[in-house]
Amino acid sequence: MAKRIDVSGLTAYYGSHKAIEDISMTVEPRSVTAFIGPSGCGKSTFLRTLNRMHEVTPGGRVEGKVMLDDENLYGSGVDPVTVRRTVGMVFQRPNPFPTMSIFDNVAAGLRLNGSYKKSELADVVERSLKGANLWNEVKDRLNKPGSGLSGGQQQRLCIARAIAVEPDVLLMDEPCSALDPISTLAIEDLIGELKERFTIVIVTHNMQQAARVSDRTAFFNLAAVGQPGRLIEIDDTERIFANPSVQATEDYISGRFG
Amino acid sequence: MASTTPTDLTPPPTGPALDGGKSTGRLGDKIFIGLSRGSGILVLLIMASIAAFLTYRAVLGISKDEGNFLTTFDWNPAGDPPVFGIAVLLFGTVVSSIIAMVIAVPIAVGIALFISHYAPRRLAAPLAYVVDLLAAVPSIIYGIWGALFLVPYLEGLNLWLDQFFAWTYVFEKTEVGVARSLFTVGILLAIMILPIVTSVSREVFLQVPRMNEEAALALGATRWEVIRMSVLPFGRSGVISASMLGLGRALGETMAVATVLSPSFLISLHLLNPGGGTFAQNIAAKFDEADQLGRDALIASGLVLFILTLLVNGAARLIIARRKEYSGANA
Numbered sequence: 321m322a323k324r325i326d327v328s329g330l331t332a333y334y335g336s337h338k339a340i341e342d343i344s345m346t347v348e349p350r351s352v353t354a355f356i357g358p359s360g361c362g363k364s365t366f367l368r369t370l371n372r373m374h375e376v377t378p379g380g381r382v383e384g385k386v387m388l389d390d391e392n393l394y395g396s397g398v399d400p401v402t403v404r405r406t407v408g409m410v411f412q413r414p415n416p417f418p419t420m421s422i423f424d425n426v427a428a429g430l431r432l433n434g435s436y437k438k439s440e441l442a443d444v445v446e447r448s449l450k451g452a453n454l455w456n457e458v459k460d461r462l463n464k465p466g467s468g469l470s471g472g473q474q475q476r477l478c479i480a481r482a483i484a485v486e487p488d489v490l491l492m493d494e495p496c497s498a499l500d501p502i503s504t505l506a507i508e509d510l511i512g513e514l515k516e517r518f519t520i521v522i523v524t525h526n527m528q529q530a531a532r533v534s535d536r537t538a539f540f541n542l543a544a545v546g547q548p549g550r551l552i553e554i555d556d557t558e559r560i561f562a563n564p565s566v567q568a569t570e571d572y573i574s575g576r577f578g
Numbered sequence: 579m580a581s582t583t584p585t586d587l588t589p590p591p592t593g594p595a596l597d598g599g600k601s602t603g604r605l606g607d608k609i610f611i612g613l614s615r616g617s618g619i620l621v622l623l624i625m626a627s628i629a630a631f632l633t634y635r636a637v638l639g640i641s642k643d644e645g646n647f648l649t650t651f652d653w654n655p656a657g658d659p660p661v662f663g664i665a666v667l668l669f670g671t672v673v674s675s676i677i678a679m680v681i682a683v684p685i686a687v688g689i690a691l692f693i694s695h696y697a698p699r700r701l702a703a704p705l706a707y708v709v710d711l712l713a714a715v716p717s718i719i720y721g722i723w724g725a726l727f728l729v730p731y732l733e734g735l736n737l738w739l740d741q742f743f744a745w746t747y748v749f750e751k752t753e754v755g756v757a758r759s760l761f762t763v764g765i766l767l768a769i770m771i772l773p774i775v776t777s778v779s780r781e782v783f784l785q786v787p788r789m790n791e792e793a794a795l796a797l798g799a800t801r802w803e804v805i806r807m808s809v810l811p812f813g814r815s816g817v818i819s820a821s822m823l824g825l826g827r828a829l830g831e832t833m834a835v836a837t838v839l840s841p842s843f844l845i846s847l848h849l850l851n852p853g854g855g856t857f858a859q860n861i862a863a864k865f866d867e868a869d870q871l872g873r874d875a876l877i878a879s880g881l882v883l884f885i886l887t888l889l890v891n892g893a894a895r896l897i898i899a900r901r902k903e904y905s906g907a908n909a
Binding site: 373378411418429433 | 792793814
């Protein structure tokens with residue numbers, strides 16, 4: 321179930337390039353934390369360090385500590401595969417498995433984790449699709465390919481796939497940036513419902529979205545192009561948008577740069 | 579429930595490619611249209627004339643055949659009466675190609691996966707190059723290598739197979755003799771089609787979109803599970819195409835087979851026994867000394883090979899088309 325994330329002194333590299341430097345923050349369970357900041361500030365990179373997806377990029381490596389409750393995700397002997405089974409992820413562009421049916425897409429994670437009875441699987445698929453507010457739209461065509469759905473539906477399918485395995489944390493990397501406003505609204509509603517069960521971290525370019533969906537907001541920035549991104553501040557979303565404690569945050573939010 | 583809207587229910591557009599509209603008749607356009615249309619028609623003309631030539635000569639040949647062209651186990655167009663049939667050749671061609679596919683395709687997919695997903699970059703590039711080099715070896719060299727190296731060295735394997743797998747019937751060796759058998763030919767063909775199947779599969783595997791693989795990774799898939807969930811399904815139709823290219827080569831391979839096989843006009847499912855024949859090998863072996871009827875007869879057998887290849891390709895396209903809805907192409 322939902323767990324607390326506690327990051328300390330995290331630095332990530334692409335080869336010799338330092339992408340983010342010395343980031344520390346705490347993410348509370350059953351809350352939505354939004355990452356905002358200009359392009360290239362490392363917010364997506366940071367997100368990907370939270371489920372050890374950063375290191376699948378050639379040259380990607382990480383220093384520092386990410387505690388999930390009392391387990392260090394980067395501790396020696398921790399299998400990244402196991403980490404990813406407890407920290408789910410939704411990507412910028414909807415990426416259902418194109419060769420799988422809607423049902424199989426949602427069941428994919430469960431099948432990785434072990435064998436299930438058919439009825440069990442069907443229950444979880446139904447529950448997850450309902451959880452992703454997609455059930456009513458697809459219940460009559462569960463055996464059709466997931467790639468036949470609209471972009472917004474595909475993204476909710478990916479959310480259903482991610483929550484089917486009951487992760488502790490759900491990471492979302494600009495989940496609405498490829499969607500139209502109405503599909504975006506559907507996802508935002510969904511995030512509001514999901515935060516009762518999961519710890520959610522969302523990267524977004526859309527500041528209104530951060531203001532609408534999140535409880536806490538973290539602002540990332542970089543000193544100059546080529547410099548590593550840093551966490552400037554993290555605070556309650558209301559405070560970040562009304563009265564941030566750092567000038568750069570206010571400049572960014574009020575549209576003076578970025 | 580979240581808002582469901584009409585836009586949400588519309589299927590994604592799957593329209594045809596852009597249509598630039600009617601040309602306004604610029605010179606460059608006209609020349610280009612003429613060239614491309616001409617090339618297209620040229621291919622059709624070449625195909626049609628080959629088919630017409632083969633059919634014409636084949637009919638001449640078959641009409642003088644006193645035996646049944648499809649079922650006769652003999653090739654004697656110079657005899658009196660002339661008797662010849664393709665049964666042995668069809669059997670030999672199909673069997674040796676099947677052996678080649680069974681051996682080559684799994685290995686090729688394995689190599690392709692290793693190069694595209696497992697090997698460190700420093701190793702992958704040279705390895706890919708070496709595999710491609712295999713394709714550059716002329717087939718007569720394969721034939722000589724097969725006859726001088728493979729045949730003697732496979733005798734041990736043949737004995738072993740005969741000793742432990744004779745109960746499968748196909749691996750029972752009932753005739754004494756060196757390994758100039760369909761089985762040896764199959765192994766040789768497997769090596770020969772390995773590079774084409776490998777390099778096409780490799781290219782397909784490299785094209786798997788990053789986001790498909792990350793989808794599996796993020797669910798906690800191991801490397802093998804990523805390959806099973808994302809790479810293989812995406813590459814499926816590509817591997818089928820690659821195999822068909824390889825099969826096309828195996829079916830038509832001439833010199834290597836002619837050099838290794840000791841031909842005979844017998845059908846035997848004891849694959850280790852020497853003997854048998856294939857279309858291409860038979861044509862190569864007999865064309866020079868054949869008279870007019872003999873050549874027509876060989877051309878008739880060539881026509882059957884042509885049709886066989888067409889059927890195989892058609893079947894492959896059917897398999898690919900049937901899975902189109904689920905292929906990676908419409909992701």
